[in-house]
Amino acid sequence: MAAPQDHTRLNLSAGLASVTVAGFLVALKLWALWTTGALSIAASLADSAMDLLISAAGLGAIIYAARPADEDHAFGHSSVEDLVSLGQALFVAGSAGAIAVAAVSRLVSPAPQALAQEGAGIAVMAASAAVTLFLVGWQSRVAKRTGNKVVAADMLHYVGDLIPTIGAMVALWVSERFGWTRVDSIVALVAAAIMLRGAAEIGLGAWHALMDRAASPEIIAGIAEIAQIWPGVRGFHDLKTRTAGARLFVQIHIELDGEQSLEAAHEIAASLKRAILEAYPQADVIIHMDVWKHL
Template sequence: MQKTSLNLSAGIASVSVALILVGLKLWALGATSALSVAASLADSALDLMMSLGGLMAIFYAARPADDDHAFGHTSVEDLAALAQSVFIVISGVVIGTGAVRRLLSDTPTALAQEGRGIAVMVVSILLTVALVLWQRRVARMTGNKVVAADSLHYMSDLMPSVGAIGALWISRHFGVGQVDSVVALAAALMLIFGAIRIGKGAWDALMDRRADPELIAAIGELAGTWPGVHGFHDLKTRMAGSRVFVNIHIELDGDQSLRDAHAIGASLRRKIIETWPQCDVIVHKDVAGER
């Protein structure tokens, strides 16, 4: 219950910060007409969507398995991430296109009230850093992958904010407004490539792609050296949101009692879950040499 409360607190904090940042950056965009601020605004709007999705995923994924969802509800994380990635790509293309048009235009767009825009971006950076520090603390305490991923995403948002400050400062002191378009184009490319990475991960999970090969190898090494296990085969994994489902067949002495065989399989299962809490494990027991 305490871990769930911490995860929810991180999710609510993420949504709250995103709402504040969207409001501030909307005002700053109206005041400055800076595309770099628009790029940062789009990033914050996407953060808000992802934070809402993450918060709903924390609620929904925490539900226990039922008759209709025997393996739980964590796939909702992948569905949300895939939808978000598509929206991120569209936003990145729109911002990038606007930046290129400004760069090629014979009459560059003049920026205004750069000082106010810089103040807003500084506030957004401070709020983002505070949120990331809290999210990382919660992730360390609970091991929640949604919170950890959200923290990583917010960390990547700092660069567009810093870039917007630089573009506004250069425009204010040197009158070089084209820097704003360059920063916006770079931010748009970051959005697109980040969205592709997020979307690929979600797609792989929805298509039952195997888990990280390093994780599979580590589980295999643990099973192969577990007391009472003479070997293993058919180690299979698949991902669903923050969960990794593991199926493994272990080979045991056929002359031992069922109770002893069960104890070996159960202890191995507990050790895998203890070492990798994101795993849901099924251990099948076979007689050694009779595959």
């Protein structure tokens, strides 16, 4: 297993690569939008601008969340990831709404909006897709090695970005080949809908985490299963969980035989904690030991 320092270095490299690629794509698509006037490219540009914001915030969150717990933040700093995600979701929703309004305006207009230099626009979108695929490949490799959920989520987001990029290429090709310029607005509406759905998912997940919502039923059931079968544990109760960013916080009361030594009881609790951490590496586990009462 790689050292924590190696994990941090890999996660930072993925974050820096994401910011660099997003900045490059924003500049490239700004030129394409100015050249073609295509709304589908505007949708892809807004998505890339959102990516730049998300990537920069994600990189900052990776750096800040990695800080150890201190006197003012006894449970660490991982909640910053949820705060950043909530802000990102609001930005995404606003951008999608603006694109949708512009697309509907063009669709209801009696005269279709003319596009220009579709070939140049297609070339730009193809280059954007190629660069995005390269970034996704690197992020996938880093996420598999380090298990960092921020990098994994960013990777999935960029996979979703390929949809409006490919849609813009299709719209420009149809416009150049058949003169159907309204397809551009339809593609922009689809891209806006995808962005709104992503914003809702990101925002809802961040909101639940900030409100200390419990972990998923699957995770809770998995922890309970480990505790139920652990040697020396006669029972357990008050299993509580919450999430903050990529961190999972777990508290559980276990019932132990009061006739055994204190050292033996602590060893049972410590071994159970190690087992939970092995199953959920991002967890912060607190185990309370209670005396098992004979019925």
